[in-house]
Amino acid sequence: MMIEVLFVLIVTAMATSLLGVFLVLRGMAMVTDAISHTILLGIVLAFFITNDIRSPWLIIAASLVGVLTVYIIELVSQTRLIRQDAAIGFVFTALFAVAIILVSKYAGDVHLDLDVVLMGEVIFAPFNRIEIFGLSIPNALWQLSIILLINIAFVLLFYKELKITSFDPKFAYIAGFSVAFIHYALMTLVSVTAVAAFDAVGSILVINFFVAPALTAYLLVRRLGTMIMLALSFAVLNSVAGYYTSLYFDLSVAGTTSFIALITFMIVFLFNSNGWVSSFVQKTRQKKQFNRAMILMLLNEKSHESLTQEEIMSHFNLTPKRFNRHIDHLLMNEYIEKHNKNYRLTQRGVEFTHYTRIKYELPEMNDHY
Known part of the structure; x- marks a missing residue:
């Protein structure tokens, strides 16, 4: 059963880091922070309607709220009255506060408690299982595997569009690429992936899973294809090292994995060819x-x-x-x-x-x- 926890962690890290590459290139790492918090509002609202914590409507509603968050942030930023970082801070704290109030007031007796939502606990993933072709596997592993495949298909299908819109959005617009479609499709997948990663790593640590491997890879390479492969490699490395370290010291699996990701980043930051030590x-x-x-x-x-x-x-x-x-x-x-x-x-x-x-x-x- 414990090896299933490792598989869930690896799939979660790969699904998030794959999209994290494009978030880092677009300078949208903090937008991930906003999405990972505000999607809780979509989960809460969908739960009140369905009364089922495992309903697929939770993912749909959370994804819609995630996209809505991005739209509101851009709408506020385009007024030029406040900067984008201020808009992010204002929007996500407001929506997240509403979600926290609803959870604490009306959902305190269900599995929508604040500790799990904020911190996550991947070791509980094997207890919620699903039968697939006669094989019992953790539901989180099934969901995240599907999302990983969707993310891979999205990147492969729109690789050229993602590359151009990430490095030169003005040229992409002039060249006739649908910048808005690619942008909101990416944000939708970020929202869906963040929702699925809730049980595993929570809404706070999921930011690290999105950004840390991509940033580490960004310090080493500049070619997009190589950066993607390197980010996925760091995601797997951090997951394996974090998993076994947490078992040895009896620590939170997700928290330890995030800390290992920090160590990996700092090593690369200090010792790469352009790093501080070098x-x-x-x-x-x-x-x-x-x-x-x-x-x-x-x-x-x-x-x-x-x-x-x-x-x-x-x-x-x-x-x-x-x-x-x-x-x-x-x-x-x-x-x-x-x-x-x-x-x-x-x-x-x-x-x-x-x-x-x-x-x-x-x-x-x-x-x-």
């Missing part, structure tokens, strides 16, 4: 190379004489530790040689200095000193 290392290396090149150029300008340690340190205001680090490197690479306590260029150092000055178009040292 940039810091590169800047440090460039600074060292520049300082060593300046020492060589100084010695080259003083080619008729050798310089002492004190003269070089005084010229560049170097500490003994930094001086020794630079000089050891230059000696080891045979750019300079030491006679008694003085330093001067070797022939290799002269050639390297000449090459460096031409490459970076540096002036003569006497121009500055």
Whole structure:
């Protein structure tokens, strides 16, 4: 039964991250936050009508409310009286507040409690089962698998349209693509997927499932097809790692998976080729190379004489530790040689200095000193 929990988690992560790629590219990550909260209003209203927490009308109503949320946000934003982020905050908090009031007032005795709605609990998924071709499987796994297939079919069918409208919506409009249709179709699928993911990860953590794998992939690649495949891979990786970590430490499965997604993102953020650590290392290396090149150029300008340690340190205001680090490197690479306590260029150092000055178009040292 526990392996079924893992399957539900993986399918949930894949279904959400697939659409999350296009949300990230369109700069609509926070719209996902709004949708994941306001669809609760559609669930509540449909439940009051059907009195069935498993009714398909809940998904339909929630999807309609999700699309309505996007429409209201855009309607408010287009007035240019307030910015889009303010419109998102205003609309989703208002609709979500109505849903919370209705749940707490009229649905406190059913499985529509606030803890499950907000946080989700994927370990309960295997207890609600359905018979499919004589095989008993979790209902959540069945629903999310269908939604995953629908999302895949949508992306494959409208791949070109999604790509153009995500990267250049103005060109897409001029070229005759139905920008509005693609936009609202995507938002509808986001709403449906978020509703189905409610039981597994709740309305708060579902935002992480939509956005985190896509953002992590975005840091590594720029080609859309590769980004999609990488986002799905991160979704599976986060799910498997989060699942087994939660079992080992007896933690919330969805919460642990979201935390693993954060760790994965931070690792990529810090250590990718353009990440903070890589940039810091590169800047440090460039600074060292520049300082060593300046020492060589100084010695080259003083080619008729050798310089002492004190003269070089005084010229560049170097500490003994930094001086020794630079000089050891230059000696080891045979750019300079030491006679008694003085330093001067070797022939290799002269050639390297000449090459460096031409490459970076540096002036003569006497121009500055």
